[in-house]
Amino acid sequence: KNEVEQSPQNLTAQEGEFITINCSYSVGISALHWLQQHPGGGIVSLFMLSSGKKKHGRLIATINIQEKHSSLHITASHPRDSAVYICAVASYNTDKLIFGTGTRLQVFP
Amino acid sequence: NAGVTQTPKFQVLKTGQSMTLQCAQDMNHEYMSWYRQDPGMGLRLIHYSVGAGITDQGEVPNGYNVSRSTTEDFPLRLLSAAPSQTSVYFCASSQTGTGAPNSPLHFGNGTRLTVT
Numbered sequence: 340k341n342e343v344e345q346s347p348q349n350l351t352a353q354e355g356e357f358i359t360i361n362c363s364y365s366v367g368i369s370a371l372h373w374l375q376q377h378p379g380g381g382i383v384s385l386f387m388l389s390s391g392k393k394k395h396g397r398l399i400a401t402i403n404i405q406e407k408h409s410s411l412h413i414t415a416s417h418p419r420d421s422a423v424y425i426c427a428v429a430s431y432n433t434d435k436l437i438f439g440t441g442t443r444l445q446v447f448p
Numbered sequence: 449n450a451g452v453t454q455t456p457k458f459q460v461l462k463t464g465q466s467m468t469l470q471c472a473q474d475m476n477h478e479y480m481s482w483y484r485q486d487p488g489m490g491l492r493l494i495h496y497s498v499g500a501g502i503t504d505q506g507e508v509p510n511g512y513n514v515s516r517s518t519t520e521d522f523p524l525r526l527l528s529a530a531p532s533q534t535s536v537y538f539c540a541s542s543q544t545g546t547g548a549p550n551s552p553l554h555f556g557n558g559t560r561l562t563v564t
Contacts, residue, residue, distance in 0.1 A: 369547025374555075382538060384552040425491070429547035434479060434498055435506060436546050436553075440490040 342366050345439035352446045358413040360442045362426030369429045373411050376423040416446045454539050454556030461529040461563045469524040469559050471539030479542045480522040484535040529563045536560050
């Protein structure tokens, strides 16, 4: 069983829909990262969380440490949100990241 | 600032050849790391460094060497390339580490390596 599991693997949405991507992990962590990989391959950091909730524009990330679960929400989705979203956890007391396999999101106009 | 610069963008090697993937950052970040990305497997940590002169192994270190002689540079060396090393390689850096507060990762644009 993978230490970081993401769901769904693939997601298709119509423009304007509310999107939720889930990440569950089985190890103790110092922090959880949400990353976005563009169709061209570049990777950017969206959020880094150790507790609670963060918001940036139309993106919201939450984490529940007790349940070992995080969600990434996209409100009012847009075709430019089409990308692969990757969850990664920083294993507790190490500097090693463990990655999920990603969620491929396609938003159609 | 240029951020994280990776070179080359593409490389084709024959089995047994050696090469170095370059990674440089100009943000004075202490933490640097190398990952490989393979279809269906997600990103996997190869080696990482928490500061100049300090390196450590990640999940898949075999066949790769690293060194960190300066804060800015973290090259990845393939000593004898194998077809199993065909992959996309990413370098990333952060201010203090992957678990430290407010220390997000900055990624290079990747190197697509093919070993024939």
